[in-house]
Amino acid sequence: xxxxxQTPSHQVTQMGxxxxxxxxxxxxxxxxxxxxxxxxxxxxxxxxxxxxxISEKSEIFDDQFSxxxxxxxxxxxxxxxxxxxxxxxxxxxxxxDTSPRTFGSGTRLTVV
Amino acid sequence: xxxxxxxxxxxxxxxxxxxxxxCTSSSIFNTWLWYKQDPxxxxxxxxxxxxxxxxxxxxxLTAQFGITRKDSFLNISASIPSDVGIYFCAGLPGEYxxxxxxxxxxxxxxxx
Numbered sequence: 332x333x334x335x336x337q338t339p340s341h342q343v344t345q346m347g348x349x350x351x352x353x354x355x356x357x358x359x360x361x362x363x364x365x366x367x368x369x370x371x372x373x374x375x376x377x378x379x380x381x382x383x384x385i386s387e388k389s390e391i392f393d394d395q396f397s398x399x400x401x402x403x404x405x406x407x408x409x410x411x412x413x414x415x416x417x418x419x420x421x422x423x424x425x426x427x428d429t430s431p432r433t434f435g436s437g438t439r440l441t442v443v
Numbered sequence: 444x445x446x447x448x449x450x451x452x453x454x455x456x457x458x459x460x461x462x463x464x465x466c467t468s469s470s471i472f473n474t475w476l477w478y479k480q481d482p483x484x485x486x487x488x489x490x491x492x493x494x495x496x497x498x499x500x501x502x503x504l505t506a507q508f509g510i511t512r513k514d515s516f517l518n519i520s521a522s523i524p525s526d527v528g529i530y531f532c533a534g535l536p537g538e539y540x541x542x543x544x545x546x547x548x549x550x551x552x553x554x555x
């Protein structure tokens with residue numbers, strides 16, 4: 332079964348530092364997404380990416396966030412200057428069509 | 444924005460019992476998805492529903508897309524210990540593109 336792969340599984344960073352979360356979507360998928368889940372809460376949409384550009388983003392996805400598909404396989408989420416409230420599980424997902432299907436196992440980001 | 448109200452918040456049932464959970468919204472959704480999340484993992488798709496009135500099964504799981512397009516339910520028959528986890532409904536409000544909205548989740552615990 333094809334998988335969405337995320338690295339690292341856990342990242343600890345100091346407040347104000349930049350972090351890059353990495354994802355390898357399923358190879359024949361065309362739509363890529365980032366979601367966030369604060370501990371004990373529901374999964375929240377951050378951004379969707381299609382055809383090398385952002386197609387939608389939520390109000391959470393402010394100027395501190397950016398996404399990139401630097402090559403044919405990776406999809407990254409960068410948080411420029413992390414805040415304590417950015418601590419959460421970040422999930423990457425990909426799909427062939429516009430119905431998100433496959434999530435990665437997530438990166439737990441802890442900002443201290 | 445779009446909101447999904449998922450209930451119950453949690454359930455603690457005896458092994459072998461049937462389980463029912465549902466999601467409602469004041470807005471119309473074009474797609475309903477049901478996911479299961481195990482601790483420390485990403486959501487795993489259980490069932491996808493694309494048409495109002497659609498009833499779909501996946502083993503012991505059955506889900507329906509409400510006729511009004513504002514609700515969906517998930518039933519699990521003859522629960523077993525490995526059914527333990529958090530179940531999320533998620534919907535695609537078609538007019539808002541592919542921004543998948545999640546419910547708050549139902550925590551299922553099974554007594555064996």
